[in-house]
Amino acid sequence: MHVTLDGVSVRHAGATLVRDLTLHARSGEVLGLVGPNGSGKSTALRCVYRAIRPSSGTVWLGNTRLEELSPRESARTVAAVTQGNEVGLDFTVAETVAMGRFPHPARPRDAADSVESLCRTAMLRTDIADLAGRGLLSLSGGQRQRVMIARALVQQPSVLVLDEPTNHLDVRHRISLLRYLRECGLTVLVALHDLNLAALCCDRIAVFGDGSVTSTGAPAEVLTPETVRRVFGVTPDVVPHPRTGVPQLHYALDPENTEGNDS
Numbered sequence: 082m083h084v085t086l087d088g089v090s091v092r093h094a095g096a097t098l099v100r101d102l103t104l105h106a107r108s109g110e111v112l113g114l115v116g117p118n119g120s121g122k123s124t125a126l127r128c129v130y131r132a133i134r135p136s137s138g139t140v141w142l143g144n145t146r147l148e149e150l151s152p153r154e155s156a157r158t159v160a161a162v163t164q165g166n167e168v169g170l171d172f173t174v175a176e177t178v179a180m181g182r183f184p185h186p187a188r189p190r191d192a193a194d195s196v197e198s199l200c201r202t203a204m205l206r207t208d209i210a211d212l213a214g215r216g217l218l219s220l221s222g223g224q225r226q227r228v229m230i231a232r233a234l235v236q237q238p239s240v241l242v243l244d245e246p247t248n249h250l251d252v253r254h255r256i257s258l259l260r261y262l263r264e265c266g267l268t269v270l271v272a273l274h275d276l277n278l279a280a281l282c283c284d285r286i287a288v289f290g291d292g293s294v295t296s297t298g299a300p301a302e303v304l305t306p307e308t309v310r311r312v313f314g315v316t317p318d319v320v321p322h323p324r325t326g327v328p329q330l331h332y333a334l335d336p337e338n339t340e341g342n343d344s
């Protein structure tokens with residue numbers, strides 16, 4: 082299912098968070114959102130998983146306007162793994178993962194097994210099966226992040242939205258998650274700060290700057306030293322990955338590689 086933000090602006094408390102934003106994720110592709118802090122990536126994603134309503138413009142899920150769907154219908158289509166996964170109540174891991182089924186109609190008793198197996202598969206995929214009985218409050222940040230990813234998978238969405246999903250993850254779990262995103266066949270919108278991971282994982286990358294998208298293209302098209310310098314104020318060396326050829330960025334700490342942020 083393709084996802085389009087068409088001329089979306091979000092205004093809040095007198096400020097414009099994103100302005101006339103146009104973004105298109107093709108069906109089944111992994112679209113990366115990269116950009117400096119505060120450039121509007123999370124706000125754009127929140128519009129897709131319906132945490133905020135655009136002040137103007139339209140979000141399309143396939144050929145349907147998001148606002149035409151009931152919250153339950155859109156939750157069956159879009160699953161989100163957000164940045165803030167603080168939890169208040171100490172549900173167990175297994176209970177939390179099973180909450181991913183909430184948007185779906187209750188299943189007859191004979192289908193309960195398949196829900197259970199869905200949860201088990203998601204927990205195995207995210208490497209949390211051995212934590213099933215643990216309370217969420219007792220988990221590390223990375224373990225909790227993997228629980229939220231498992232819950233999103235159990236939702237069986239067509240569109241997966243992830244806001245900095247690798248933040249708390251160690252390198253093995255980062256690679257495992259990104260490999261899954263590449264292989265899952267879902268339409269994925271993922272905000273990533275690590276441009277090298279974005280290059281490895283994404284079919285295309287949308288570069289954000291100051292509340293709108295400044296360029297979109299394949300990793301090799303947008304992750305150039307010129308674009309990175311223009312958008313982030315840092316000049317990397319960009320070399321092809323020795324085996325896959327995707328661009329990888331190398332940074333040095335020389336002052337001439339960084340513009341005006343030596344505070």
Ligand SMILES: Nc1ncnc2c1ncn2[C@@H]1O[C@H](COP(=O)(O)OP(=O)(O)OP(=O)(O)O)[C@@H](O)[C@H]1O
Binds near residue numbers: 094125
């Ligand atoms: N609730 C809010 N009230 C006021 N301004 C907000 C609110 N949420 C976000 N903003 C502002 O909107 C702009 C875009 O923020 P957003 O979180 O979308 O950026 P981002 O690109 O995801 O940033 P980061 O990389 O730091 O996560 C920023 O200037 C931010 O300060």
